[in-house]
Amino acid sequence: MTTDNLPKKWIKTKLGTLIELKYGKSLAAHSRDGIGFDVFGSNGVVGKHSTALVNTHGLIVGRKGSHGVVNKSIAPFFPIDTTYYVDEFHQQPINFWFYYLTLLPLTRLNRSTAIPGLNRDDAYDLDIMLPSINEQKIIADKLDDLLARVENIKTRLENIPEILKKFRQSVLSAAVSGELTEEWRKENESPFDLWKSGILNDFIQKPSYGSSSKSQSEGEIPVLRMGNLQRGEIDWTDLVYTSDPKEIEKYTLASGDVLFNRTNSPELVGKTSIYRGERNAIYAGYLIRVKVKDSLNSDFLNYHLNSPQAKEYCLSVKSDGVSQSNINAKKLSEYPIAVPPYSEQLEIVNKLESFFHYIDNLEKKSTNAILYINSLSQSILAKAFRGELTAQWREENPDLISGINSAEALLEKITAEKLATGTVKKRAKKSIH
Template identity: 30%
Template sequence: MSEYHTVKISDFLSERQGRYKPDDEKIADYKRLEKIDFSGTIHISEKPTKTDMILVYPGDLVISGINVSKGAVAVYQGTEPVCATIHYSSYIFDDKKVDLEYFKYFVKSPSFVLALQQQVKGGIKTEIKPKHLLPLEITIPNLETQRKIVKQVSENFKRVEELNEEIESQETYTKRLRQNILQDAIEGKLTVEWRKTHTLEKGNPDFDVEALFEQVQKEKKYDKKQKIIASITEDEMHFKIPNSWKWVRLGEIINLLSGRDFEPEEYNNKNLGVPYITGASNFGDNGIIINRWTQNPKCIAKKGDLLLVCKGSGYGTLAYADFEEAHIARQIMSITPVSDFIVLKYIECILQSNFQFLKSKGKGLIPGIDRETVLTIPVGVPPLAEQKEIVAKLESLLAKVTELEKQIQERKKLSGQLMQTVLKNAFAPQE
């Protein structure tokens, strides 16, 4: 006789009944289950919601209808009931029929996804509610075999988790390495040897920063509305720069164009006019994504400009304009050097090294960076020839870091595939 048999999930799960309005007095004193992450950890919150609620009791199996197949399944271990939105469902579990850990692993497996696809209209794209889950027919072994499978999967998962911890350490290392390289660049540490053979040439902006800055000041067009930029104090000089460099405010060496939002009637999706760039959603991995246009551009960024997301999701993100020209919305700033004596790639390096500082200055309900924050960043400026040398060294070093990051992402992908292979083999349908 086969140790495998077909059952309905309703044979061992029964839904806990009850649905409540958010302001129902019966649930007024209970905290709320905010989410179940993909590791199966429950997070509790006191945040209010306008969505109808259910109650979850200690010992209940809780399932996220949206992310069940990703592992958002857990047993609530609290000492008193909690609320959860109706995007979750709560069940009483009969452990005499199915091992709980077996079921938690099973819902992450390809077999469960296959059952959903075959028996539920919409498959895993549907929010899985009790009416979808409970009638599902699945093939399971007897309890003894279930426990053996749990032991085997747990041991394999432990090895995968150890691998994931190593991958996370590598990710942390590469992030720190990238930041350290950028910091070394703006402190002049990448060009220590270069400076030994390239000394001051008075009056030559290539090798004399004072001559460079004098030329920059001649070429800069000052905005009458712009506040007077204060001198840099010693407290703002958080690191030493070479004697051949000069401390300045970023606003002294860049032009900063702020964007402006348009009303819906001022733009279109019919490729009429010039592109309209609205925010971080336009910053793709392979360049700027264009999906809106305007025939009445006002704040125009041009090809090669450095674009900074200054508001909303992804603020602090940088990208180069790869279009001829475009109107930028309020969520974008466009940066260009004041003069050819300032290398834009070096400006990018400054902004990247100040990324955490810029993020920390996010203000308002929708976090963002204001013009003054960007313009007043203290920066060390080297002569022109050294700027170019720094950029060349940076591109070489960061290319190696990028390659390491790609390798780590590939390892992460393979780790995820390994976990799926473990589940596939453990829960493969049996004849």
């Protein structure tokens, strides 16, 4: 943050002229005092203590570990020795300093080669731009309002992926139950009783398990594993390989093969993806390959096995180990399924692809919006401490930033108080204008 262009009636000074960072005390030396006030480390509350060093609102700054991270307390706290606590606000609004310290590059002030640490003399030497105390209050109020709005928007955006996930499942459920194509059937005079009910085994060839041989980090073709099955498609990252000709001959996949994850954690067992022949590959032993008969469309099956109905079935038939669940080929083959005429299967697939394309676009937009919102807070802080948020206020209130209300008068008052108490630092004296 540059201090070259000062807003009207702001002054340039050093951080050490305005606040003092005091060391926290050793937690071990006081841990036997019983419960009482919150004890703060650089990442939040870590215990209790019976005596508070700061008895009202206060700020703590990480000194070791997460150095430079600023936390705000509205309760009494006793900071431990991995933190500083900020003292002597001199009636300046604490929110102003919380936001200012959040913006300052404290986390980049690190002299340690092992555990990251903040040297307070380095912090004291930072150049800052100081407004009057009245403008500080206006800035703090504006930031309270604006950043609360940003946080509210961020919370709403972060809820979107879960909403879209539920929507995706709802659409899948409607698809495999026939609800999604109800109007299509009326228009095409294709009654629902044309759907054939049975078990999966009636519509597929004999399912087969994948290779149990050890894969390599390099090789001729990829070996698809459970981690490569993502949201119904093959994820071609984090691959392992094989060059064994016998393995390749036996387990090579064909376009349209459906891969079922037979062993995984209880919530992930049964996830399914379709192989579309993007590149030659075989499949590993924790997967089951399913080849469809002519009456069943492989895309329709892939969607069906990812539906809420399929997840419910998997939960009911899985066998549980210590940390993993298993669904064997026999149980998979017994999955109850209703299959519509092939033309309706294609209509369902087309509708689902359209829906999911729309959902994917929404997810991308929400992800981009979250990235923008995450940067917006810093942008607002930067504008605030360049004086941009209060430019009009300064023009409308010249008496509140001049004379005894000026930043110069505030700095003189703080310096006088420090001199009177003997706490003024030599470096601070040099930086006073």
